[in-house]
Amino acid sequence: MKKLVLLFLLLxxxxxxxxxxxxxxxxxxxxxxxxxxxxxxxxxxxWCKPCMQELPSxxxxxxxxxxxxxxxxxxxxxxxxxxxxxxxxxxxNHITATCVLLDETDANTFIPAIHKNWSGSxxxxxxxxxxxxxxxxxxxxxxxxKSMMANFVPGTY
Numbered sequence: 501m502k503k504l505v506l507l508f509l510l511l512x513x514x515x516x517x518x519x520x521x522x523x524x525x526x527x528x529x530x531x532x533x534x535x536x537x538x539x540x541x542x543x544x545x546x547w548c549k550p551c552m553q554e555l556p557s558x559x560x561x562x563x564x565x566x567x568x569x570x571x572x573x574x575x576x577x578x579x580x581x582x583x584x585x586x587x588x589x590x591x592x593n594h595i596t597a598t599c600v601l602l603d604e605t606d607a608n609t610f611i612p613a614i615h616k617n618w619s620g621s622x623x624x625x626x627x628x629x630x631x632x633x634x635x636x637x638x639x640x641x642x643x644x645x646k647s648m649m650a651n652f653v654p655g656t657y
Contacts, residue, residue, distance in 0.1 A: 523603060557642040573597050
């Protein structure tokens with residue numbers, strides 16, 4: 501019994517690391533289709549300095565979210581860099597938000613499928629809510645992310 505209590509306490513004290521897996525575009529699109537949920541989707545890469553600078557703001561947001569809001573961090577690194585670059589960044593920065601790697605190579609197809617106004621630059625954040633979307637192509641701080649959310653869906657922040 502003491503071992504079970506100790507194990508439970510350790511699981512509560514030690515934060516779990518986000519699992520990163522490679523997904524295709526249809527799965528990402530399905531992840532953002534829920535009704536009455538605001539999806540905040542940030543696209544980033546390990547080689548993008550502004551992306552790396554804003555990751556802590558998004559992770560902080562993931563710890564503050566309450567209600568029907570879901571945050572998804574989408575790495576645009578090459579799939580072969582999942583274990584050597586993406587996972588170490590997630591682990592070393594203690595990121596707990598949902599993180600996936602988009603396993604697509606045809607930018608001419610996946611970029612406009614994600615948002616018609618996306619130029620392809622990163623970092624980029626796209627909000628989805630009940631069939632509508634908004635996009636911001638710039639590095640963001642926590643207060644800017646919250647403001648974008650509140651402007652898009654009043655009452656979220």
